[in-house]
Amino acid sequence: MRSNKVASIALLVSVALTAIVSAVLLVFAAYSYSNESEKRWQELQRVLNVSADQLALGVALPAWNLDENQVLSIMRASMNQRDLHAIVMYASGSKRAFVVQRGAGDQLEIGQPLQTTPEMLVAQRPIVVDGTTIGTIKVFVTPTYLQQDLREQRHDDMLAILLLAAVLVISVYGLLWFLILRPLKAVGQYVTGDTPQKAWFFGELRTLKESIHKMWELLDSRYRAMRESEERLSVATRAARIGIWDWDVQHDELAQDDEIMRQYGLKTRLGGGNYKAWLELVVPEDRERARTEVAAALKGERDFSLQFRIRRPDGALRYLRSMARSFRDESGKVVRMVGVSIDVTEATESEQELRRHRSHLEELVAERTEALSVAVAEAKSASRAKSVFLSAMSHELHAPLNSVIGFSRLMAHSATMSAEERRNMAIIHSSGQQLLTLINDILELSRIEAGEVGLHREAVDVAQLLRDVSDMVGERAASAGVALKLECLAPARAMMLDGAKLRHVLLNLTANALKVERAGSVTLALRSTALPGGRHGLSFSVRLAPEVMAETGGLGLAISRQYVHLMGGELEVNASPGQGTQFHFTIETSEAVAGEVPAHLPRLAPRDQGRRLLVVDAGADSRHLLRSLLAPAGFDVHEASDGAEALDAVAKLQPELVLLDWRLSGLDGLELTRRLRADQSLAQPRVVLMASPAVSDGRQQGLAAGADEVLAKPVEQGKLFRLLQQQMGLQYVEGVLP
Structure with a gap:
């Protein structure tokens, strides 16, 4: 009978839990169905x-042109949506209607009466x-398919909820029986003395079984434990040197x-x-504090706790720590205090000694801190003096140097000077330029050390940047008879980094290598x-031939180290005889997402929105970068990858301005400009050539070919x-020009 009750309880719990879960699932299903129906x-x-x-x-x-066939063709093509039932078009001033609808078997019917x-x-x-209403169009959709989908x-x-409920009832009942009810039944049999049936015990049930099994042992040992408690306590207090006192108040x-x-x-x-008698043993200086603590404990304000000093009969001074608990009668009055007493003389004396040492150390620290403050103040004063000196020297040196460089250049072109004098003047000019570069490097290094130089991150085509660096030093390498190699495994997208500082570092390292x-x-x-x-991790390196040892010092290299450090990397130099020299560094950066431009870039005024531009560049990343800059500003940007495609785009799109890369495969930018200007049948756009600084006389060549301007x-x-x-007469209403 008992087992039947237990089984019925398990079944009740299973059904109740299943009912609750099913109700929750039904509510969720109803809510989900309602949302889905509304969305559909x-x-x-x-x-x-x-x-x-x-x-x-x-x-x-087509309706304006009275092209009935085109109208019906468009209406038939629009019936590809299964929910569309019919489309009817009425022409203004005419009673005739064009009807396309679904008939029997989902076949399209044309010209039949609307159903x-x-x-x-x-x-x-x-x-x-053109602002004139020439007719009306009606579109009918049927909810038949939507309702059928919702019913399904x-x-x-x-069906899923019913199946889940059935599985849940069976699973929960089985788990309750095997994991809880059967073990509980076995425990009951053990308690009554019957032979328990075999069952699995887990977790708390196992603990319960072991607890019942050991209960008689605990009951049997309780009396002996209580009897031995006092003896153990006595031994413990003697070992720990804890005294016990009892005051009957x-x-x-x-x-x-x-x-x-x-x-x-x-x-x-x-x-x-x-x-x-106890109070008389306390030294006079501590007695008043002792009376206060005892009075507070007797009033019930707090438990008694006091550290005090006593004088032994032999004259020794000892530090004691005493704590007690109060016991009260029915009226709340303290009638008894039981406490302990511990001799803390050694610990107290050690603490006092440590306090004296700490005080001495604090005095030493204060002295050292004061001396350090004086040193810091002197260092700051020296730094300010250095900055003032560099600023003054910069002004004092730049003025005469500009005169030396300028007049030496003028005199070198004088017709009255001999060849020897021109060589000497060229030496003066070159030396002045080197001295000016040296002064600028010193000033830049001073600004970096003062923390006045930061990073300006922007979207940069890293591969193009390396090509530009190679072009800039290409003529110098060719004149020195050195083969300049470029190994570029750059990421496909533009990167967010400080392009100017990265270009400075790579130019400095490459130029330094070409010197030796x-x-x-x-x-x-x-x-x-x-x-x-x-x-992305970008690893840059400049390598020399194995037998060449490059210089690893100088202001230029020092500035490059600081720039690399600002960008989050470390410039390292590996140089060994027979292995040559390698300058290398690694920086981490992120990709420039489409449309990512600095927040301060401008936006076109409403009257200038949609001004059409054509970007012609063989590099997809370069085109993407220019589009990312110009499209958010409001320009209508189109692209071409070569000369033939550009000519076709100019004829079809008639852009107002063409941004044209100098270096194109086949037909280069210069020749393309000439052909544009020679073809009078084309609407002539403004042309801006984009050329590397390494192209000598690039602006003169571009303007001579017909370009309006050349952009570096x-x-x-x-x-x-x-x-x-300037070229298009634009007006910006948002942002600030960088």
């Missing part, structure tokens, strides 16, 4: 509205051409154990064995490594926007 109806309405809008636009021109039902949704739109979904949800009787006698240096009880290399090779290399989180690559954002403003 909204989607059906959206399809209706979109179809009506598209048809009103699509049939406008609709009240539950169908309908949208009506006017057909407008509701049926599937209910009502009768003023104070009892102490042997440890208390030892602490106070007595052989008998404290005088008369009362509170007054004579007939071998210099390699400028880049390797990219993909990192987690969409970041890599393109600087500020110069680009200012040039477009």
Whole structure:
């Protein structure tokens, strides 16, 4: 009978839990069904509205041209949505209607009488051409398929919930029986003395079984444990040198154990064995504090706790720590206090000694801190003096140097000077330039050390940057008979970094290598490594021939080290005989997403929005970078990758301005400009050539070919926007030109 009750309880719990879960699932299913139904109806309405809008636009021109076949063709093509039932077009001033609808077997019928039902949704739109309404179009959608899908979904949800409920009832009942009810039954049999049936015990049930099994042992040992408690406590207090005292407050009787006698240096009880006798042993300086603590404990304000000093009969001064608990009668009055006493003399004396040492150390620290403050102040004063000196020297040196460099250049072109004098003047000019570079490097290094130099991150085509660096030093390498090699494994997308400082570092390292290399090779290399989180590791290196040892010092290299450090890397130099020299560093950066431009870039005024530009560049990344800069500003940007494609785009799109890269495969930018200007049948756009600074007389050549302006690559954002403003007469209303 008992087992039946247990089984019924398990079944009740299983059914109740299943009912609760099923109810929750039903509520969730109803809520989900309601949301899905609402979304489907909204989607059906959206399809209706979109179809009506598209048809009103699509049939406008054929209807205006009275092209019935084109109208019907557009209406038939629009019936590809299964929910669309019929499309009807009425022409203004005519009773005739064009009808396309679904008939039997879902076949399209044209020209048949319109057949609709009240539950169908309908949208009506006017057909407008040049502001004139020439007709009306109606679109009907049927909810039949939507309702059928919703019914099927509701049926599937209910079936899934019923199956889940059945599985849950069986599973929960089985788990309750095997994991809880069967083990509990076995425990009950064990308690009653019956032979328990075999069962598995887990977790708390195993603990319960073991607890019941050991209960009789605990009960049997309880008495012996209590009897031995006092003996153990006595042994423990003697070992720990803890004295125990008991004060009967009502009768003023104070009892102490042997440890208390030892602490106070007595052989008998404290005088008369009362509170007054104990208080007389406390040194006079601590007695008032002792009285206060005892009074607070008797009033019930707090438990008694006091550290005090006593004077033993032999004259020794000892530090004691005493704590007690109060016991009260029915009225709340303290009638008894039981406490302990510990001799803390050694610990207290050690703490006092440590305090004296700490005080001495604090004095030493204060002295050292004061001396350090003086040193810091002197260092700051020296730094300020250095800055003032460098600023003054910069002004004093730049003025005469500019005169030396300028006049030496003028005199070198004098017709009255001999060849020897021109050589001497060239030496003066070159030396002045070197001295000016040296002064500028010193000033830049001073600004870096003062923390006045920061990073300006922008979207940079790293591969193009390396090509520009190679072009800039290419003529110098060729004149020195050195093979300049470029190994570029750059990422496909533009990177966010400080392009100006990176270009400065690479130019400095490459130029430094060319100074010592004579007939071998210099390699400028880049390797990219993909990192987690969409970041990239860019490893740059400049390598010399194995037999060449480059200089590893100088102001230029010092500035490069600081720039690399600002970018998050470390410039390292590996140089060994027979192995040559390698300068290398690695920085981490992230990809420039589409449309990512600095927040301060401008935006076109409303009257200038949509001004059409054509970007012609063989590099996809370069085109992407320019589009990312110009499109967010409001320009209508189009692209071409070569000369033939550019000519075709100019003829079709008629852009107002063409941004044209100098270096194109086949037909280069210079020749393309000449052909544009020679073809009078084309609407002549303004042409801006983009050329590397390494192209000698690039601006003169570009203007001679017919270009309106030449822009240096890599393109600087500020110069680009200012040039477009000048060439196209633009007005910006947002942002600030960099």
